[in-house]
Amino acid sequence: MTKAKIMKVLMYIVLTIVSLISVFPLYWMLISATNKSVDVSRGALLPGTALIDNWKSLLSQSPVGTAMINSFKYAIILTILALVICSLAGYGFEIYHDKGKDAVMSILLLGMMVPFVATMIPLFRMFSSAKLLNTTIAVIMPTISTPFLIMMFRQSARSFPHDIIEAARIDGLNEIQIFFRMFIPTMKSTYAAAMTITFMNAWNNYLWPKVILQKEETFTMPMLVANLTEGYVTDYGVLMLAVLLCSLPTVIIFFLLQKSFAEGITGAVK
Amino acid sequence: MSQVKEPKKRKMSLERRHNLTGWAFLTPATLMIAVMSFWPMIQAFILSLQTGKANNLKFGDPLANYVRMFRDNVFMASLGNTFLYLIIQVPIMLILALILASMLNNKDLRCKGLFRTAIFLPCATSLVSYAIIFRSLFGVDGFINTVLINLGILNTGYNFLGHATSAKIVIIIALVWRWTGYNMVFYLSGLQNIEYSVYEAAKIDGASPMQTFFKITVPLLKPTILLTAIMSTNGTLQLFDESLNLTKGGPANATITMSHYIYNMSFKYVPTFGYAAAMSFLIFILVAILAFVQMKVGDKRD
Numbered sequence: 396m397t398k399a400k401i402m403k404v405l406m407y408i409v410l411t412i413v414s415l416i417s418v419f420p421l422y423w424m425l426i427s428a429t430n431k432s433v434d435v436s437r438g439a440l441l442p443g444t445a446l447i448d449n450w451k452s453l454l455s456q457s458p459v460g461t462a463m464i465n466s467f468k469y470a471i472i473l474t475i476l477a478l479v480i481c482s483l484a485g486y487g488f489e490i491y492h493d494k495g496k497d498a499v500m501s502i503l504l505l506g507m508m509v510p511f512v513a514t515m516i517p518l519f520r521m522f523s524s525a526k527l528l529n530t531t532i533a534v535i536m537p538t539i540s541t542p543f544l545i546m547m548f549r550q551s552a553r554s555f556p557h558d559i560i561e562a563a564r565i566d567g568l569n570e571i572q573i574f575f576r577m578f579i580p581t582m583k584s585t586y587a588a589a590m591t592i593t594f595m596n597a598w599n600n601y602l603w604p605k606v607i608l609q610k611e612e613t614f615t616m617p618m619l620v621a622n623l624t625e626g627y628v629t630d631y632g633v634l635m636l637a638v639l640l641c642s643l644p645t646v647i648i649f650f651l652l653q654k655s656f657a658e659g660i661t662g663a664v665k
Numbered sequence: 666m667s668q669v670k671e672p673k674k675r676k677m678s679l680e681r682r683h684n685l686t687g688w689a690f691l692t693p694a695t696l697m698i699a700v701m702s703f704w705p706m707i708q709a710f711i712l713s714l715q716t717g718k719a720n721n722l723k724f725g726d727p728l729a730n731y732v733r734m735f736r737d738n739v740f741m742a743s744l745g746n747t748f749l750y751l752i753i754q755v756p757i758m759l760i761l762a763l764i765l766a767s768m769l770n771n772k773d774l775r776c777k778g779l780f781r782t783a784i785f786l787p788c789a790t791s792l793v794s795y796a797i798i799f800r801s802l803f804g805v806d807g808f809i810n811t812v813l814i815n816l817g818i819l820n821t822g823y824n825f826l827g828h829a830t831s832a833k834i835v836i837i838i839a840l841v842w843r844w845t846g847y848n849m850v851f852y853l854s855g856l857q858n859i860e861y862s863v864y865e866a867a868k869i870d871g872a873s874p875m876q877t878f879f880k881i882t883v884p885l886l887k888p889t890i891l892l893t894a895i896m897s898t899n900g901t902l903q904l905f906d907e908s909l910n911l912t913k914g915g916p917a918n919a920t921i922t923m924s925h926y927i928y929n930m931s932f933k934y935v936p937t938f939g940y941a942a943a944m945s946f947l948i949f950i951l952v953a954i955l956a957f958v959q960m961k962v963g964d965k966r967d
Contacts (some may be wrong), residue, residue: 402874413765414783417846420798421786421807427801435801438811484694491687499695506702507951512902512924513945514705516931516938517712521705540697546862570686599791602924606932617793624797631801635965638794649789651783664832 424642427635428450435631447631456633459614459640462619467472467644469604469615470597473535477593479587480540485548486574490560500549506542508542511602519606533607538597551585552578616641667731680919706949713943730943741943742918742925746833750922751901754837759893762845766852767882772861781853784844790842792906800826800911829919832912836920837912844900848893855889856882891963898955902948923948 427435430443453459488500516535522533555578565575579586583648608614614622620637623629678962715722717728718719726732727769734740768774802808803825810822825831859881867877883890908914914921914929923944931941 403773406771406774410765410768414780416789417784417842420795420802420842421790423802424794424798435808436806436811438815439809471847480694480697484691487687487690487882491690493687495685496687496691499691503698506698508899508949508956509702509706510899510945510948510952512903512905512927513709513942513949514702515707515927516942516945517708518701520938521930536697540694540701542698544692570683574690592842595789599793601791601793601895602928607927617791620797621793624800624910631805632823632831634797634801638797642790642794645791646789648788649786653785 398454417595421642424635427631428639430632432629432631432633435635441642443632445632446636448650449630449636452630453633453636455531457623457637458614459619459621459637460617462614463640465613466598466616467533470535470594470644472531473539473597474590476535476539477541477544478589481544482548482579482582482589483574484545486552486555486578488545489549489552489653490555495498500545503542503545511537515603515606518603522607529608529610529613534604535597535601538600544593547589548585551582555581556606561587584655591648591652591655594648598645670800684836687816689803702842709942709946709949712939713946715939717939718937722939730940731947733940734944734947737967739918739921739928740923743921743923746920747902747904747923750837750840750904751831751898754840755894755897757837758841758845759848759890761841762848762893763890764878765845766849766856767878768806769849769853770856774931781849785850787843787845788850789848790843791908795843796863796907796910797838799835799842803835827916829916832916832920836907837913839907840904842898848897851889851893852886855886859885887963891959893961895956899952901951902955 398402423440426440426442428449429446430439431445431448434445488496521529522536527533537631559577559581560573563577568576598617599617601621604615605618605621608618620634620641623634623637712722713730714724714727716725717723762940765784769777774780788797803811804826805820805822805824809825810819813819814822823831825835862879863881863885866880872880903924904922905928908922908925909928912920914925927941927944927948930937930944
């Protein structure tokens with residue numbers, strides 16, 4: 396065998412091993428959700444028959460339905476608002492840019508360096524004195540507008556041809572119509588990428604909801620899953636079923652939007 | 666005369682109108698960042714100068730909290746842990762991501778999409794979920810121990826999360842597992858901006874894969890590497906979910922991160938908001954310094 400061939404075989408071996416390691420914990424979670432806790436501990440690696448028992452047991456000990464609905468509610472509202480507000484801003488910063496707006500943008504970019512943990516305490520005090528603990532507004536407000544999303548949309552607006560804008564103006568469309576009818580349909584892949592990122596972050600966010608939500612009926616899925624580990628005895632089957640339910644929405648979104656996600660990131664890195 | 670002036674006047678007002686439209690477009694987002702990020706940051710600083718419990722905060726010695734921090738053993742431990750993760754985990758992850766990305770960038774590779782999806786898949790799982798999966802995998806009666814016992818390497822289950830060193834290693838393994846694919850996607854995107862003919866030319870010139878990697882891939886990807894380095898540093902300094910859900914910060918605070926400790930001081934025990942704000946402000950300063958250093962280093966190699 397030539398040296399190049401050995402390299403190639405080696406490459407396939409490395410990629411296969413890394414892929415298996417990447418997928419295994421998720422496979423194990425899936426399998427464990429269908430097995431009894433004892434069997435999970437014994438190292439079960441094949442689907443079991445305890446899925447329905449685990450499901451009943453999970454429902455009896457925690458309000459999964461409510462937490463699912465809550466998580467969807469927070470994530471969907473947040474994603475819609477974030478996409479509209481940040482893309483408007485990104486478009487505004489790029490299409491109408493001048494010295495003043497460029498300066499504002501560079502100040503906003505500094506916001507990327509502000510760690511959330513540093514703003515968490517003042518935000519908590521702010522929302523609690525406004526009597527907004529346990530509300531949807533409090534959960535979503537801090538992360539609707541992010542410098543990252545604005546930058547992403549500004550970057551994609553850069554590739555939006557000015558001729559289209561001019562032509563649309565001549566056709567009598569006003570500026571907001573140009574944005575909704577011309578820009579949004581052209582930038583589908585950026586929106587898909589932004590949607591994937593925002594929805595995943597919103598769904599997975601744990602620290603802030605944990606701080607701001609104190610009533611069980613407002614809890615999110617990650618909070619519910621984390622609370623399942625608080626007890627002394629862990630039922631692995633039930634726990635992994637909860638983890639599975641918590642991961643399913645983001646995994647599905649990821650598979651649906653994977654292609655446009657990669658395209659959108661490519662646009663942002665350019 | 667008025668006929669000549671008319672169009673100019675209209676154009677001026679149009680330009681002004683566009684300018685104002687621009688401001689209107691960006692105002693909601695800008696205001697929200699100002700109120701939800703910059704303003705709280707200023708407040709955190711003011712808060713960090715106050716001492717006292719719960720809402721009985723008062724200004725005393727302005728540096729009291731900052732002095733207390735460096736005498737606080739748990740905080741120093743959390744600082745040490747965070748930097749340990751930063752120094753060991755981030756380079757391993759970024760190098761691995763870079764190697765995987767340049768392998769997947771190979772045009773002749775088959776099943777590329779399959780590999781890419783598999784390696785990126787961990788990023789689709791939530792932080793809490795993967796923390797709990799790893800906690801279960803490495804539990805005393807977890808899967809890893811079962812395998813090690815069956816292979817005859819261990820007689821009884823080893824308490825991975827109950828010993829300081831192994832608990833730290835588990836956290837590092839978990840972090841690498843979760844984030845390598847994420848960084849890889851950034852590198853893959855960056856690689857797509859490099860003309861593939863550069864690689865073909867290098868191949869014809871007889872460059873080894875190693876040479877190609879260090880002489881072409883790494884230098885051309887430098888901006889992306891810088892971006893991922895800054896993002897990872899920022900993320901590592903704010904680690905929370907893993908510390909809380911994978912190891913619960915234990916054993917005996919051996920794996921606790923700064924954010925986890927700040928959370929405990931603000932929301933778990935009787936809140937000491939001033940002290941917690943001081944610690945969080947230190948994280949902000951560290952993020953800023955490290956980002957600045959990385960940008961300087963990134964610039965120099967040009």
